[in-house]
Amino acid sequence: xxxxxxxxxxxxxxxxxxxxxxxxxxxxxxxxxxxxxxxxxxxxxxxxxxxxxxxxxxxxxxxxxxxxxxxxxxxxxxxxxxxxxxxxxxxxxxxxxxxxxxxxxxxxxxxxxxxxxxxxxxxxxxxxxxxxxxxxxxxxxxxxxxxxxxxxxxxxxxxxxxxxxxxxxxxxxxxxxxxxxxxxxxxxxxxxxxxxxxxxxxxxxxxxxxxxxxxxxxxxxxxxxxxxxxxxxxxxxxxxxxxxxxxxxxxxxxxxxxxxxxxxxxxxxxxxxxxxxxxxxxxxxxxxxxxxxxxxxxxxxxxxxxxxxxxxxxxxxxxxxxxxxxxxxxxxxxxxxxxxx
Amino acid sequence: xxxxxxxxxxxxxxxxxxxxxxxxxxxxxxxxxxxxxxxxxxxxxxxxxxxxxxxxxxxxxxxxxxxxxxxxxxxxxxxxxxxxxxxxxxxxxxxxxxxxxxxxxxxxxxxxxxxxxxxxxxxxxxxxxxxxxxxxxxxxxxxxxxxxxxxxxxxxxxxxxxxxxxxxxxxxxxxxxxxxxxxxxxxxxxxxxxxxxxxxxxxxxxxxxxxxxxxxxxxxxxxxxxxxxxxxxxxxxxxxxxxxxxxxxxxxxxxxxxxxxxxxxxxxxxxxxxxxxxxxxxxxxxxxxxxxxxxxxxxxxxxxxxxxxxxxxxxxxxxxxxxxxxxxxxxxxxxxxxxxxxxxxxxxxxxxxxxxxxxxxxxxxxxxxxxxxxxxxxxxxxxxxxxxxxxxxxxxxxxxxxxxxxxxx
Amino acid sequence: xxxxxxxxxxxxxxxxxxxxxxxxxxxxxxxxxxxxxxxxxxxxxxxxxxxxxxxxxxxxxxxxxxxxxxxxxxxxxxxxxxxxxxxxxxxxxxxxxxxxxxxxxxxxxxxxxxxxxxxxxxxxxxxxxxxxxxxxxxxxxxxxxxxxxxxxxxxxxxxxxxxxxxxxxxxxxxxxxxxxxxxxxxxxxxxxxxxxxxxxxxxxxxxxxxxxxxxxxxxxxxxxxxxxxxxxxxxxxxxxx
Numbered sequence: 001x002x003x004x005x006x007x008x009x010x011x012x013x014x015x016x017x018x019x020x021x022x023x024x025x026x027x028x029x030x031x032x033x034x035x036x037x038x039x040x041x042x043x044x045x046x047x048x049x050x051x052x053x054x055x056x057x058x059x060x061x062x063x064x065x066x067x068x069x070x071x072x073x074x075x076x077x078x079x080x081x082x083x084x085x086x087x088x089x090x091x092x093x094x095x096x097x098x099x100x101x102x103x104x105x106x107x108x109x110x111x112x113x114x115x116x117x118x119x120x121x122x123x124x125x126x127x128x129x130x131x132x133x134x135x136x137x138x139x140x141x142x143x144x145x146x147x148x149x150x151x152x153x154x155x156x157x158x159x160x161x162x163x164x165x166x167x168x169x170x171x172x173x174x175x176x177x178x179x180x181x182x183x184x185x186x187x188x189x190x191x192x193x194x195x196x197x198x199x200x201x202x203x204x205x206x207x208x209x210x211x212x213x214x215x216x217x218x219x220x221x222x223x224x225x226x227x228x229x230x231x232x233x234x235x236x237x238x239x240x241x242x243x244x245x246x247x248x249x250x251x252x253x254x255x256x257x258x259x260x261x262x263x264x265x266x267x268x269x270x271x272x273x274x275x276x277x278x279x280x281x282x283x284x285x286x287x288x289x290x291x292x293x294x295x296x297x298x299x300x301x302x303x304x305x306x307x308x309x310x311x312x313x314x315x316x317x318x319x320x321x322x323x324x325x326x327x328x329x330x331x332x333x334x335x336x337x338x339x340x341x
Numbered sequence: 342x343x344x345x346x347x348x349x350x351x352x353x354x355x356x357x358x359x360x361x362x363x364x365x366x367x368x369x370x371x372x373x374x375x376x377x378x379x380x381x382x383x384x385x386x387x388x389x390x391x392x393x394x395x396x397x398x399x400x401x402x403x404x405x406x407x408x409x410x411x412x413x414x415x416x417x418x419x420x421x422x423x424x425x426x427x428x429x430x431x432x433x434x435x436x437x438x439x440x441x442x443x444x445x446x447x448x449x450x451x452x453x454x455x456x457x458x459x460x461x462x463x464x465x466x467x468x469x470x471x472x473x474x475x476x477x478x479x480x481x482x483x484x485x486x487x488x489x490x491x492x493x494x495x496x497x498x499x500x501x502x503x504x505x506x507x508x509x510x511x512x513x514x515x516x517x518x519x520x521x522x523x524x525x526x527x528x529x530x531x532x533x534x535x536x537x538x539x540x541x542x543x544x545x546x547x548x549x550x551x552x553x554x555x556x557x558x559x560x561x562x563x564x565x566x567x568x569x570x571x572x573x574x575x576x577x578x579x580x581x582x583x584x585x586x587x588x589x590x591x592x593x594x595x596x597x598x599x600x601x602x603x604x605x606x607x608x609x610x611x612x613x614x615x616x617x618x619x620x621x622x623x624x625x626x627x628x629x630x631x632x633x634x635x636x637x638x639x640x641x642x643x644x645x646x647x648x649x650x651x652x653x654x655x656x657x658x659x660x661x662x663x664x665x666x667x668x669x670x671x672x673x674x675x676x677x678x679x680x681x682x683x684x685x686x687x688x689x690x691x692x693x694x695x696x697x698x699x700x701x702x703x704x705x706x707x708x709x710x711x712x713x714x715x716x717x718x719x720x721x722x723x724x725x726x727x728x729x730x731x732x733x734x735x736x737x738x739x740x741x742x743x744x745x746x747x748x749x750x
Numbered sequence: 751x752x753x754x755x756x757x758x759x760x761x762x763x764x765x766x767x768x769x770x771x772x773x774x775x776x777x778x779x780x781x782x783x784x785x786x787x788x789x790x791x792x793x794x795x796x797x798x799x800x801x802x803x804x805x806x807x808x809x810x811x812x813x814x815x816x817x818x819x820x821x822x823x824x825x826x827x828x829x830x831x832x833x834x835x836x837x838x839x840x841x842x843x844x845x846x847x848x849x850x851x852x853x854x855x856x857x858x859x860x861x862x863x864x865x866x867x868x869x870x871x872x873x874x875x876x877x878x879x880x881x882x883x884x885x886x887x888x889x890x891x892x893x894x895x896x897x898x899x900x901x902x903x904x905x906x907x908x909x910x911x912x913x914x915x916x917x918x919x920x921x922x923x924x925x926x927x928x929x930x931x932x933x934x935x936x937x938x939x940x941x942x943x944x945x946x947x948x949x950x951x952x953x954x955x956x957x958x959x960x961x962x963x964x965x966x967x968x969x970x971x972x973x974x975x976x977x978x979x980x981x982x983x984x985x986x987x988x989x990x991x
Contacts, residue, residue: 035483038484039483039484039487039488040487040488040491041487074777074779077779077780077783116802117802117883117884117885118802118803118806118885121803121806121807121810122806124806124810125806125809125810125814127814128809128810128813128814128815129786129790129809129813129814131814131818132786132818135818135821135825136779136783139779139821139825147825151822151825151826154818154822158815158818178885224481225481225553227481228732300483301483301484302482302484302547303481303482303551303553304477304480304481304482304548304551304553304554304557305480305481305553305557306553306556306557307556307557307730307732307733308390308730308732309390309730310553310556310557545965549964549965549966550965550966555966559966583971585973585976585978586976587976590973590975590976591976603960603972603973603974604972604973604974605964605970605971605972605973606970606971606972606973607968607970607971608968608969608970608971609968613966613968614968614970617964617965617966617968617970618970620964621962621964621970621972
């Protein structure tokens with residue numbers, strides 16, 4: 001039993017969790033500022049320089065709010081559901097490679113909390129179990145409309161989960177592995193396309209899969225334009241209605257952590273993660289993930305919302321066939337050995 | 342008989358079993374709701390996600406404006422008209438003032454008519470900007486609402502320069518305008534006319550060809566032209582279905598027959614067509630404003646002082662005894678218009694706004710009836726909502742363009 | 751005892767507790783939660799046995815899809831539509847005990863007879879490692895040796911999906927009956943009204959108005975005068991546009 005590696009792993013996980021929580025808080029700041037700028041406004045700029053203390057102020061406010069539990073709510077499940085969402089959200093980041101090993105005090109520390117050889121499936125599994133946070137939240141509110149909203153939200157998530165998984169099969173075919181380390185290694189090789197020598201990032205060889213992944217990721221995280229189940233202007237506000245104060249903030253923050261994890265994942269799977277010119281490093285990964293986060297906010301500022309049936313129709317009638325087509329094409333490409341790989 | 346001593350039980354929602362496999366849910370939306378544009382209550386009967394019946398309940402903003410008209414003098418009533426449709430106050434003023442002028446036989450001078458037209462068209466643009474912002478916001482395009490309100494600020498600045506107020510302007514007076522137009526106002530309006538086409542292009546870039554917007558608004562809320570006529574719809578709701586009726590063309594008032602403009606008509610009668618019609622109306626309004634600015638005389642009388650029913654000019658009030666007496670009586674007692682009844686309608690941004698005034702010869706009208714376009718247009722909501730999905734109701738309410746102050750008065 | 755055995759015991763205990771929760775809970779949703787807990791722990795047990803692909807698939811399929819389905823059904827079905835048990839309580843108790851005892855006997859027999867079975871199969875640890883891991887080995891067996899089985903299962907699932915969609919289609923909301931008559935909408939400002947039997951041909955037509963392509967594939971007709979009219983299709987045809 002390699003106790004040393006176990007402890008190193010735990011410590012790495014702890015550090016990652018702290019960093020992720022900090023990022024999540026400042027993601028809210030980032031979104032508010034960028035959204036405001038796109039809407040010809042300023043965004044928070046009073047609390048601290050450039051409004052940087054705003055997330056802290058929001059956190060204090062939410063903590064100080066009264067904790068209201070509806071009378072006919074299922075108390076235990078009401079308590080557990082938001083915690084479930086919040087707890088599952090950062091687990092996906094455990095498999096993302098942040099770099100090669102680091103030499104510290106003579107111990108080799110891999111910049112990866114867990115190197116699982118079914119890493120991508122693990123992330124999909126987390127997504128599958130994550131729907132329970134929504135279902136149980138809606139059920140525990142004791143309110144018929146929250147329940148219906150939760151069920152609709154869940155149906156949306158599981159439909160797009162399917163698209164998400166299938167869009168990645170192309171990547172698996174090309175890399176031959178489910179492990180993120182292997183996928184990263186494959187992307188660090190060079191792809192020769194005629195006169196150009198480009199890094200073998202999967203956005204170049206799997207553009208359709210990239211587009212599908214991005215759309216599915218936005219729908220998975222319940223963000224605009226797929227946020228009908230939680231939009232304020234709609235009739236049923238969904239599973240969040242009865243939650244107030246810090247319980248609400250668990251759901252809200254879980255959504256942001258999901259966004260960050262998905263962005264990191266997209267950067268690793270399609271844009272080569274830590275790969276970059278001059279030197280590999282975690283800053284490249286951060287830059288790429290930041291681009292995806294900006295894209296999320298951009299979508300929210302620009303696009304109107306899909307109606308629920310249009311949303312589901314899009315997943316099942318458009319995206320799923322496209323994902324299957326992508327798998328077919330990738331399989332054929334691999335079979336005929338096209339491309340100097 | 343209704344027993345008024347007991348409060349009527351309000352059923353907020355119930356489930357009804359129709360057949361062994363079909364179940365209906367009665368759901369209550371509002372009166373406090375982010376998307377009902379005010380205090381509108383809508384009772385929906387749903388089967389699954391489809392709306393079977395829709396029953397709007399109004400009256401939450403009723404303030405008895407028409408009753409107040411029976412106890413206020415003619416000139417005193419003008420501020421009350423502001424508060425009916427508060428996003429397009431000058432148009433409301435205009436309707437009332439034109440009705441009173443028709444009753445008394447007053448013809449406002451040409452310069453005043455041109456400025457009234459300019460202000461009315463600016464109001465139309467301002468009202469349509471509010472409509473576009475809130476409609477887009479309901480469907481989820483957050484940024485459009487902020488852009489439209491940003492541009493509306495320019496129009497409100499023009500109003501402020503003209504009459505001192507932004508929202509409840511009390512702008513039009515019986516006979517014309519009693520104060521001189523600020524000299525830099527025409528340039529300010531021209532500046533706006535130069536800027537605004539760019540803003541319309543910005544909104545259209547975000548919405549008109551957007552597949553999500555098209556999916557949410559095309560084919561939703563169709564109303565056939567004969568149904569529209571039967572319901573008495575006017576404005577963009579009627580013209581979206583292809584019926585060519587615009588009061589400015591049909592029964593021209595002010596100087597609308599001297600300016601060239603076109604009336605947009607839709608072809609499908611759905612929410613998308615009403616959207617296209619209103620966007621085009623904004624462009625046509627700009628055209629009218631530019632022509633008016635070209636045609637308006639730079640100086641000239643602004644008030645029809647020759648009429649005995651109009652307030653005497655400030656200068657002679659301060660210098661002659663006769664006019665001072667007339668002014669005193671006009672303000673304190675009011676003028677007594679001829680006996681009779683009159684109906685005059687104007688093309689308000691939401692449709693045909695009509696004022697029916699019955700005068701019994703006294704300074705206080707016997708009856709002031711306001712035929713507001715939203716009140717009548719709202720009637721078509723149950724018809725359009727049948728067979729629509731739940732998420733379409735907010736789009737429908739937005740596309741009818743109601744302001745509850747105008748619906749309830 | 752070694753760490754592995756300790757961990758396994760803990761996981762097995764929680765798994766059994768979860769299963770007990772399924773049976774003993776009063777609320778069907780609590781039962782479902784218990785079952786999820788049980789499945790997650792079983793997935794962890796697979797991990798302990800170094801079958802990581804199976805563990806993840808267990809979570810995705812069982813915990814993440816099947817129980818979600820069960821929860822959906824529990825929440826959407828009206829209590830009145832649930833099936834009722836018609837036997838007496840004692841009959842139910844006896845049936846449960848008998849079936850439970852039979853199942854237990856089966857499992858016990860399988861466990862105890864383990865020593866009677868022959869040698870383990872061809873997929874030993876070294877062979878699996880040589881192929882390149884669990885996932886690859888599984889893939890090879892499934893898609894090379896048992897291809898036909900996979901295809902047939904897929905067809906079966908497809909048939910089930912189509913059947914589910916066909917069964918779940920909603921009843922059509924009845925359409926409004928449309929009368930078919932040609933409607934010519936004339937301008938309301940025109941002194942002639944809709945009650946006139948014949949309209950003179952001198953009315954200006956839509957060629958006086960411009961038709962402008964306004965976006966989204968839709969035209970907008972710009973009318974110059976109050977006398978223009980647009981031809982409208984029959985009432986029944988409007989809805990189909």
